[in-house]
Every structure is written in structure tokens, then in C-alpha cells.
Amino acid sequence: MRPFAYERAADARSAVAARAAGAADGAGAVYLGGGTNLVDLMRLGVVSPGVLVDVTRLPSDGVEETAGGGLLIGAAMRNSDLAAHPLVRRRYPMLTQAVVAGASGQIRNMATVGGNLLQRTRCSYFQDVTKPCNKRAPGSGCPARNGDHRNLAVIGQSEACVATHPSDMAVPLAALGAVVHIEGPGGARQVPMPGLHRLPGDTPERDTVLEPGDLITAVELPPLPFAARSRYRKVRDRASFAFAVVSVAAALDVEDGMVKDCRIALGGVAHIPWRAERAESALRGSPATEAAFAQAAAEELAQATPLPHNAFKVPLARNVVVRTLLDLVEAS
Amino acid sequence: MTTVAAPYAGTALDRVDGPEKVTGRARYAYEHAPDDLAYAVVVQSTIARGEVRAVDADSVLQLPGIIATIWHENAPRVAPIEDAELTVLQSPRVAYRGQVVAVVVAETIESATEAARLLRVDYQVEPHDVELRADHPGMYRPDHVNPDYATDSELGDPEAALGYAPVVVDATYSTPAQHHNPIEPHATVALWDADGLTLYDSTQSASAVRATIAPLFGLPQERVRVVSPYVGGGFGSKGAPHAQVVLAALAAKQVGRPVKLAATRRQMFAVTGYRTPTVQRVRLGADEDGRLSAIVHEAFEQTATVKEFAEQTTVVTRMMYAAPHRRTSHRLVRLDVPVPTWMRAPGETPGMFALESAMDELAVACGIDPVELRVRNEPTVDPERGLPFSSRNLVACLREGAARFGWAGRDPEPGVRRRGRMLIGTGVASSTYPVYRLPSEATARAEPGGGFTVRIAAADIGTGARTVLTQIAADALGVPPAQVRMEVGDSALPRASVAGGSSGTASWGTAVVRACEALTDALHRRAGDVPPGGLEASVDTAEELRAQRPFSRHAYGAQFAEVGVDVDTGEVRVLRLLGAFAAGRIINPKTARSQFIGGMTMGLSMALFEESVMDVEFGDYLNRDLAQYHVAACADVRDVDAFWIEEEDPDLNPMGSKGIGEIGIVGTAAAVANAVHHATGLRVRDLPIRLDRLIGRAV
Amino acid sequence: MNGEGNSGPVFADPITADIMLSVNGDEHSVAVDTRETLLDTLREHLDLIGAKKGCDHGQCGACTVLVDGRRVKSCLTLTVTVDDREITTVEGLAADGALHPMQAAFVERDAFQCGYCTPGQLCSAVAVVREVADGWPSAVTPDVSGPVSLDDDEIRERMSGNLCRCGAYVNIVAAIRQVGA
Numbered sequence A: 001m002r003p004f005a006y007e008r009a010a011d012a013r014s015a016v017a018a019r020a021a022g023a024a025d026g027a028g029a030v031y032l033g034g035g036t037n038l039v040d041l042m043r044l045g046v047v048s049p050g051v052l053v054d055v056t057r058l059p060s061d062g063v064e065e066t067a068g069g070g071l072l073i074g075a076a077m078r079n080s081d082l083a084a085h086p087l088v089r090r091r092y093p094m095l096t097q098a099v100v101a102g103a104s105g106q107i108r109n110m111a112t113v114g115g116n117l118l119q120r121t122r123c124s125y126f127q128d129v130t131k132p133c134n135k136r137a138p139g140s141g142c143p144a145r146n147g148d149h150r151n152l153a154v155i156g157q158s159e160a161c162v163a164t165h166p167s168d169m170a171v172p173l174a175a176l177g178a179v180v181h182i183e184g185p186g187g188a189r190q191v192p193m194p195g196l197h198r199l200p201g202d203t204p205e206r207d208t209v210l211e212p213g214d215l216i217t218a219v220e221l222p223p224l225p226f227a228a229r230s231r232y233r234k235v236r237d238r239a240s241f242a243f244a245v246v247s248v249a250a251a252l253d254v255e256d257g258m259v260k261d262c263r264i265a266l267g268g269v270a271h272i273p274w275r276a277e278r279a280e281s282a283l284r285g286s287p288a289t290e291a292a293f294a295q296a297a298a299e300e301l302a303q304a305t306p307l308p309h310n311a312f313k314v315p316l317a318r319n320v321v322v323r324t325l326l327d328l329v330e331a332s
Numbered sequence B: 001m002t003t004v005a006a007p008y009a010g011t012a013l014d015r016v017d018g019p020e021k022v023t024g025r026a027r028y029a030y031e032h033a034p035d036d037l038a039y040a041v042v043v044q045s046t047i048a049r050g051e052v053r054a055v056d057a058d059s060v061l062q063l064p065g066i067i068a069t070i071w072h073e074n075a076p077r078v079a080p081i082e083d084a085e086l087t088v089l090q091s092p093r094v095a096y097r098g099q100v101v102a103v104v105v106a107e108t109i110e111s112a113t114e115a116a117r118l119l120r121v122d123y124q125v126e127p128h129d130v131e132l133r134a135d136h137p138g139m140y141r142p143d144h145v146n147p148d149y150a151t152d153s154e155l156g157d158p159e160a161a162l163g164y165a166p167v168v169v170d171a172t173y174s175t176p177a178q179h180h181n182p183i184e185p186h187a188t189v190a191l192w193d194a195d196g197l198t199l200y201d202s203t204q205s206a207s208a209v210r211a212t213i214a215p216l217f218g219l220p221q222e223r224v225r226v227v228s229p230y231v232g233g234g235f236g237s238k239g240a241p242h243a244q245v246v247l248a249a250l251a252a253k254q255v256g257r258p259v260k261l262a263a264t265r266r267q268m269f270a271v272t273g274y275r276t277p278t279v280q281r282v283r284l285g286a287d288e289d290g291r292l293s294a295i296v297h298e299a300f301e302q303t304a305t306v307k308e309f310a311e312q313t314t315v316v317t318r319m320m321y322a323a324p325h326r327r328t329s330h331r332l333v334r335l336d337v338p339v340p341t342w343m344r345a346p347g348e349t350p351g352m353f354a355l356e357s358a359m360d361e362l363a364v365a366c367g368i369d370p371v372e373l374r375v376r377n378e379p380t381v382d383p384e385r386g387l388p389f390s391s392r393n394l395v396a397c398l399r400e401g402a403a404r405f406g407w408a409g410r411d412p413e414p415g416v417r418r419r420g421r422m423l424i425g426t427g428v429a430s431s432t433y434p435v436y437r438l439p440s441e442a443t444a445r446a447e448p449g450g451g452f453t454v455r456i457a458a459a460d461i462g463t464g465a466r467t468v469l470t471q472i473a474a475d476a477l478g479v480p481p482a483q484v485r486m487e488v489g490d491s492a493l494p495r496a497s498v499a500g501g502s503s504g505t506a507s508w509g510t511a512v513v514r515a516c517e518a519l520t521d522a523l524h525r526r527a528g529d530v531p532p533g534g535l536e537a538s539v540d541t542a543e544e545l546r547a548q549r550p551f552s553r554h555a556y557g558a559q560f561a562e563v564g565v566d567v568d569t570g571e572v573r574v575l576r577l578l579g580a581f582a583a584g585r586i587i588n589p590k591t592a593r594s595q596f597i598g599g600m601t602m603g604l605s606m607a608l609f610e611e612s613v614m615d616v617e618f619g620d621y622l623n624r625d626l627a628q629y630h631v632a633a634c635a636d637v638r639d640v641d642a643f644w645i646e647e648e649d650p651d652l653n654p655m656g657s658k659g660i661g662e663i664g665i666v667g668t669a670a671a672v673a674n675a676v677h678h679a680t681g682l683r684v685r686d687l688p689i690r691l692d693r694l695i696g697r698a699v
Numbered sequence C: 001m002n003g004e005g006n007s008g009p010v011f012a013d014p015i016t017a018d019i020m021l022s023v024n025g026d027e028h029s030v031a032v033d034t035r036e037t038l039l040d041t042l043r044e045h046l047d048l049i050g051a052k053k054g055c056d057h058g059q060c061g062a063c064t065v066l067v068d069g070r071r072v073k074s075c076l077t078l079t080v081t082v083d084d085r086e087i088t089t090v091e092g093l094a095a096d097g098a099l100h101p102m103q104a105a106f107v108e109r110d111a112f113q114c115g116y117c118t119p120g121q122l123c124s125a126v127a128v129v130r131e132v133a134d135g136w137p138s139a140v141t142p143d144v145s146g147p148v149s150l151d152d153d154e155i156r157e158r159m160s161g162n163l164c165r166c167g168a169y170v171n172i173v174a175a176i177r178q179v180g181a
């Protein structure tokens, strides 16, 4: 790890200023959340910043209610506090389920909401600085395409990169259309999910639409009463403490056997938490039956372009979407 | 041979080192901190084959706190011993990706790590070959297989017998490379002084490390001391010294200061050994009643170019079941890969996955209950060696295990039991492990102030050896365990064999008993009077072991598994695992049960998760960490239990014990795979049984 | 993010900070390299060897300690970030000489073999009992908006961040059940 200066910011403005000052020095300055991804990647030599600006002590570390029944979550809030919050558990159970399905108790005590959203891919070539990788070293190539890609993307990937976004938490946030609040060198702005993350295209080195120095200050959950009946299902290679192979976050509003509204997003399948818009629109107004769910899932997954070793994710994702929706119907 | 009266053997004594371990006081290798310590970090090759042309040692030396950069041009020379895994930094050759090409020594870990990261190494690259295939043209017949078994064996005319057998199973199985991954990484603290070389090392055998390292540095054995009071697991990877010991000693010599060096978890995937992947073809010929007429078991494995390790994968098939016609063989290919080594039950573990899966296929083909099929093929003498068994209670394990597991009335039909969204199935497999006993020495001493001290350079890597030897000594001395102080884990103690091959208790226990007997005799002669300087007796068991009568000596077991397979996702969960074992006298039921279920847990992990994935393009194992190389986590291990059958075997050793450290893993993976077949109707012949091997098929 | 955190190989001097560290109730004044992790500070500078290094990447749990009573992985915690926190390691779980009930239960249930994962398991176990008492849900809690209880499934899920290669899980769960129930 390269030597770095450490600064602790007391509020968003000073964090942005401290980062800008570090960057101006040419040192390469980044925000430090819980460090569970950043410190890991620094130790691997994947990133080597000269300045760390600690943003875990920012005042925005709790949950506030918004008008209309939504919630505003501070970016510095720890994952375990988010998951345990009574309002989150009641209004958005799939968010609690997704957060507690991720990592381990220790990591969730450290990880922040902002850091979780911005964690980087687990592609093993990305983590190995002795090998090429377009995301880490633009233009060097993508060995995963012909090499190991069993747990990489099946939708929306590019020639340049087939990585997946590993966050569980981001999947229900994408389903909910959560709004990310950003404080940047040029002022404040807001980006609705899933628009924060981007598909790799020709520039896989950019995971998100954030500009250098942009600080996430909060995530706003819009009011969505039917999300009180929502569910996160994570499929993984071992029973716990493993990243998703495929996951689904879904909320379902059923009336008289018909789907009034629904939200569905997939994890583990794309460079972004994948909002299943096609499936959602196929379902709105259709009967809440297994056949309709299967049809909707098939429409969504028709876009899939799997690679040789991850084609299994397509039937897997289909099954999990159908099963999760059926579980929601059965639970009602 | 007679067994001694033993009031303490068989009691569930708590681990004598338990309080040390739960309070954090137990000091493991890397935690020894002599004064003036420096930190060493290893640099690994980034090519799989070729030569190191240059190392830009000078530029990292400019970094603050860097003491030395050591590579083949400036490294101290070591004696040219045969084991090229250990003659590190002596030549420019690179034989596998991840081989050590340099070591950086610095004042702090942070500086050493950073310098290692920045060190530039230039290579001349040659094309590599890292892919194991059964039809690889480089396949050859090794001279023998580990440790010294015949490479091949044949009896009768197996091909002809297969030709006329009414029922034939012919299937090819594969097991992937697996890494031991003890939670304590391999570490050494090396210290040179006027007395010679001291190594605080994480090892399964202080005596073996000393015996190997001393000649490398041209030292007599007495000038090397290896200290390893606590070892954080080994599973074979710490059975023989690996590069890190030599590197620490080299670095300490070069910089003239004590040096600490640990392999990182990622580095361990290249430099501390692993289990070879295997491809195995098994052919069974039987009559309609399932009686075997022929067994053929052929294994294809890899080894490294720097050192041969030939895993004895099919040796177990030579003694498992009766059949007049039989053949086993091993073929190896030398690839540009890291050096494979022993890993928990080398040979039996992959071999029994294949054999016991094939037996299940035969049971299905014959329509016979798989427990019954095994009972039917029970031999009366060792089928290939013709020797009598010293004791063999496989049938009792199968029967008693079946009774406790609730096997009776099992519907053999696959794919028909549902519990919620899960398909449920049960499976069985046999296990076995040979009884090894190796020569060791021990000293027993009556202390003038009362109490006894027993010394032997044994290793307690978590097996409970310290505790069990205390019980054995207490019995042999006729005193309560509290009066015995057991000293292990130091090469300055009487020389002991390795904690490997499940031979520890048998080998060390024999020496401890004999030393205690000799001391008791000496005390008798003095009418119990302990002189002011204490009274000591020492023994060497080499002669006693040579006089051992010829028998086929093995422990046996039967593993029963119940699995649930998610119909939507193909996720497999092991719901229940029960092991029945017959392993001679159990000396400590508490630690023994831990050993059995620990082995079974590793078997479960092997069945469902473990696979080191070779990166064919770059030539290393890709998933080099514990987030990608999955081992079973707490949530994966539900109802796992073991019990044992009382077994009296007078032809073993003074304790009447067989080894228990490895048998728990043997057969577990087959039991799980057989249960998955029963649950789903799908036969998974390639480990691990991951969801992608099920989801695309019928589930 | 997005590559901006990289500035090529630089041969820079270490940057140090003088901080106070409160561990097991003792105040230590230490000069730390900003790169130093809490795990390395404890082990290499304070000779508190209870926390173990198993992977150094947050993947095994051997380094688990409590920071302000919450379990964290000390291998991913930079020491400079915890100067205002109270740190508890396995050495500080119990008062002098005695064993914490969880430590005693681990010995009684033989909840370890090699003992290397054990300090991390113990710190985690103590924290798990508290997390359940505080009503925190887990991935196996049937209804996350409802109450939680410490059954075997909950223990297994919550302890999954602590790998034990010796395979002592069955006994670890039994020990925690004994103390937590």
C-alpha cells in the first residue's frame, strides 16, 4: 500500500473540499467509508490513493422520514443500522433482507450506505494487478471473456467488460427507484436509481455516473406502500457469506388476483443492479399467476447474452423471479 | 501385544491447552517477537514458465525502511538438495506462476509490502502448459505413489471379467484441485545467533523441519532448533517444510537480524501445496446380486516440474471390496504448476469419492440397497495383499450407522421426495484409512518435587495431541493427568514423527507409554525414591515398530447424508450427516468426536464448494482467496454427528488406537453426491456439486 | 472511484500519526503509519496477539474485535480511524484470570481445535448474543419486521463471517446456544 494522508471530515462541504485539495496535490484523493472495499483494494494494489478523506463521521448517518411516507437514509449510516431500523424493516422489508444477506455481521457493522453503493466488482482479474483488465487498466483487455466468467454478467455487458456489480443492497434500491443525493465540487444534485450505475460499454473503468469528487450524502427511498410486502431472494454458492450468483428484489401489489403494480430488480446478472422494466410492464394489469410470472421473466431475460460458463444464470434468474413473485402472492 | 490398564484413556478430558487458546495467550509462530526484528515479504513470479532476467533491487532500496531485496543473484547459497521446492532463490528458472522470485526485508510490514508491490522483475517468458487432461501426451507411470505404494496392481483378468459380467458400471469422475487453507497462514520467524538457527515455525513436525533445514544451511542438526508450540491447522500443508521456512532463514542470514515471514492467503495458493486434481475411471463388474467380479480403478493426476508428488488415489481400492479380478493404476503428468502435496487423507479422499460413487451406481443398476451391496462385497482377508485384517468393522459401521440414521425402509426411487421447495435424498458411502505408525522418541521424567514431565517433539495442530498424550502418560504412570506436564512442539525435545497420516497418537503414544514404563521400572528399582536431580527415562520405538507383525491394519467408517436440493435454484444443502466409525480404542471421546466431525465438515465442504480454478491463460489458480475459494461456513454445517463402535484390536499399539484425524473426510463427498442422486435423479460425477451442475439439467 | 484514486508507482515516505488508542480499558500512545491496520497495530506493536490474521482481506473473521462494543474486522480497519473508540479484544473479554462465560463454554463444548479462529469466534459470539438481544434481524429471520430469537439457524447464519477450517462449527453453535439461551 502506498503511503497516504488521512483526513477526517466533519461535514459534507469540508469533505468535498478536502478531497479537492488532495486531488489538486496530484496525490489522488478518495473518500473512505467503512473501508471494507477500499482498504481491501488498496492492499491488492488495485487503487493507490495519496489521500483518504474519512466520511464516516458526517452527520448524515441516520434515517429521517420524508413527507408522504418515504425515508431519507444518511450515506454514512452503517449497513447493520440500516437493516435493523424499524421503519426500514416495516416499510421496505426487501431492503433489510438484502442488506443482511450481504457479507457478514462484522462487515455490515463497518460498511456504510455510500460505500456499499460504490463497491467495485469481484471479477478476479480486476483484483489481480498482474493480469490485464479493462476496468482496472483501460485498454489492457478483458481476459474474463475467454477465461473465468462463471459469476459475471449475462445482460448488458460489452466486448470490453463482462463484470457484475456485487452489491445486494443496491438491488432493492434499484427496484424502489431510490434517489441518490450527491454533493459535488459543482454543488448538489440527485440521481435516481438505477441510473447511478452504468453499463460498461467502451469505458468499463467508470462504474457510475459520478464525477471525481462527488460525495454521496444520502439515499432517499420514495414512498411505496406496497413495498411493505416485498422480498429479496439471494442465490449463492454457499449458505452464507458469499456474493450473489443471482438475486431478486421484488415488491408486488395484487388486487383481486391481478397485479396492480410491481417492482422487480435483479442482482448478479449485470454491471448494474438490473431493474427488470420489461417484466414489470408485462405484469402490470396481468393476472398474478405462475404462467404470467414466467412469461414476464422470459420477456426480461430475452435480452440476455450469456457467455459459455454462465448461461446457467438465465434459467436460474427466471426461476428465482417466478418463485419470489409466487412467494409474495402466497404470503398475502 | 498387550494393552495397558487405562483409567484415563476413554475419558472426556477438556483440552489441556483450552484456556490458553480461548484467552488469546497461545502464541503461534508469527507471534514470536525477538528483539530487532525485521519483516520479510515475498515477491512471486507473474509468469508460469521461463527465467528471471533481472530484478530492479536498487530502486526499491531507495524506499524508506527497506533493508534488503534478495533474489537469486544475491541470495545466500544453500546446499543443492534434491527437493527443488526448497532450494529457493538459487536459480533464474521459473517453474510455475507464483513461485518466489524475490524477498524484500524492511523495518515494518507496511514498508516491506509496499516495496514488494513495487519491485520490478523482468522475465524471459516461455509457453506454459497447466491443463490436466487424462489424454495428455505427457502422462507417465511414476515409480511409486505416495508414500511408497506400488504404482499399479493387477490380479486375475479384469478385462475379461468385465466382458462377461452381467452388470457393468463404467464411469469417469473428477475432483478439482483443492487447497488446505488452514486459517493460520504458513509463517516463520528466523533467528541466527551463536548457537545456530532458531525457527519459530508453523509446522506439523518440528523434527522434520529441523532435519530438512539443517543440511540446507550446512548445519549439524543440533544447531537448528524449531519451535512450534501452537499451530493453526495444517491438514497436510504444514507436513513438510515449504519455501517460507527457507526464505525466512535466508533473509535473516542476509540481513543479520531476526526476520518474520508469513505467506499471505493469496500466496498460499501457490507456495504451500494443494491436492492434485484427478480424473478417475472406475469400472465395476458384478452379477445381478451385486457380487463384484471385477474392479478397475485408473487415476490421472498432475504434478509439478520441480518436484514429483504422486497421490495414491486408487490404492484404497486395493483393499476395500472383494473381487477376484482387479486392477488399479496411477498416471501423472508434469505441468508448469505449483507443487501438490498431502492434503487430509491423500489418496483416500479423491479415490473414495470415485469408488463409492461407482458403488452407488452399481447399487442402482442392480436394484440393491447400497448398504447391503457393500456388506455383500465384504472381503475376509485383504484382497490384494492376502493378509488378515487386524480388525475390520466396516459392516458394523454400516449396520449400526444405518440404524441410527433411520435408513431402514428407504425408498430407492430417485427424485420423488419433496419437502416444500426441496427435493430430499439420502446417501451412504464407506470410509477407511490405513493405520500408520512411525518411529519416535520420548522422555519421561519424575520431578523431585513430585509430578512428571513427559517430552516429545510431537505437534498439536488442533488434534488434541497434547491432551491425549497427557492421558496416555497418566495411565502409563498410574497417576492422574493433573500430575503430568506434557511438553510438545519443539525440536529440542525427543525426536518425533510428523502429525500426519493419522499416525500421531499411535506413534507418539507408543513412545510415551514406553518411556513412562521405563521410568516406572527405574522408580521401582529405587523403591520410589526420586533423586534430587529428578529421574529420567528415554526410549526410541524404532525397534519395536520393526518387530510389528504383518497385518492389514485400517480404520473403517460409514457416512450417511441427507440432502435437500432446491428445485428452483439447484442449491444443495446438507441437512444431516452421520458418521459411524470403527477406529480402535478412542482415548478422548470429546476431542475424538471433534476430529471426526471436523473431517466430515471438510468433506461436506469438498462435496459442495471447494475448487481451485486453474487460469489456463496465465497459469495460476484464479480464485486465490477465501471469498472465492469457498470453504464451508457455519451456516452450511447443520446436523453433523459422529459415533463409534467399540473395537478391541490387540495388534496395533499399547493404546489399542487407530488414527482418527483423516477418516472423517473420506467418503463424505460420495455420501453427499449419492444423496443428491437420490434426491434428484442426477448423478454428479465432477466435484464440487454446485448449483450450475444441477440447474441446467432436470431440477 | 473510477480510476481517479491511482497515481502510479510513487516512492513516498510513510506518513505517521501520533494517536491514543484505548484497548481493553488501557490507553496506549502510539505512532502509527496511516497504512497500519488495527490488526497489525495490536499484534505487532502492542503484543496483543489474540486477534489473528487469517486472510487480511475481511474474508475469514479471525481478526474480529469489538469497537465500541460492535464486532468488526480489524484487518480492514485502519488504526488511525479508531483513535476515539474503545477497542475490546479477546484478551479483554473477561476480567483478570477468570474466563468469560463464552470462553468457558467454548472449552467445555470443545468448540475449537487448532484455536486459531477461536479469538475471532469468541468476539463474534459475544456480539451475536447482544445483536439478538437488540432485536437485529438476520438473513434467516422469517419475518424481518418481527422479533428475533437466538435459535440454531440464527446462530449459524450470524456466525458465518468466522470461518473455522478445523470444522468446529457444530460445537461452536452448541457453546453459543448454551450461553445465549
Ligand SMILES: Cc1cc2nc3c(=O)[nH]c(=O)nc-3n(C[C@H](O)[C@H](O)[C@H](O)COP(=O)(O)OP(=O)(O)OC[C@H]3O[C@@H](n4cnc5c(N)ncnc54)[C@H](O)[C@@H]3O)c2cc1C
Pocket: A030, A031, A032, A033, A034, A035, A036, A037, A038, A039, A040, A055, A075, A076, A101, A102, A103, A104, A107, A110, A111, A112, A113, A114, A115, A116, A117, A118, A119, A166, A167, A168, A169, A214, A215, A216, A217, A241, A242, A243, A244, B627, C001, C057, C058, C059
Ligand atoms: C469478504 C467480503 C464479503 C462481502 N460480501 C458481500 C455480499 O455478499 N454482498 C454485498 O453486497 N457486499 C459484500 N461485500 C462488500 C461490502 O458490502 C462492501 O465492501 C461495503 O458495502 C462497502 O462499504 P464501505 O463503507 O466499507 O466502503 P469503502 O470501502 O469505504 O468505500 C467503497 C468505495 O466507495 C467510496 N465511497 C465511500 N463512501 C462514499 C461516499 N459517501 N460518497 C462517495 N464515495 C464514497 C470509496 O471511495 C470507495 O471507492 C463483501 C465484502 C467483503 C470484504
Ligand code: SF4
Pocket: A121, A123, A124, A125, A126, A132, A133, A134, A135, A136, A141, A142, A143, A144, A145, A152, A160, A161, A162, A163, A204
Ligand atoms: S470483466 Fe471487466 S472487470 Fe473483469 S477482467 Fe474483464 S474488464 Fe476487467
Ligand code: FES
Pocket: C052, C053, C054, C055, C056, C057, C058, C059, C060, C061, C062, C063, C064, C073, C074, C075, C076
Ligand atoms: S484476517 Fe481479517 S477477516 Fe481474515
Ligand code: FES
Pocket: B183, B232, B233, B462, C111, C112, C113, C114, C115, C116, C117, C118, C163, C164, C165, C166, C167, C168
Ligand atoms: S479451530 Fe482451527 S480454524 Fe477453527
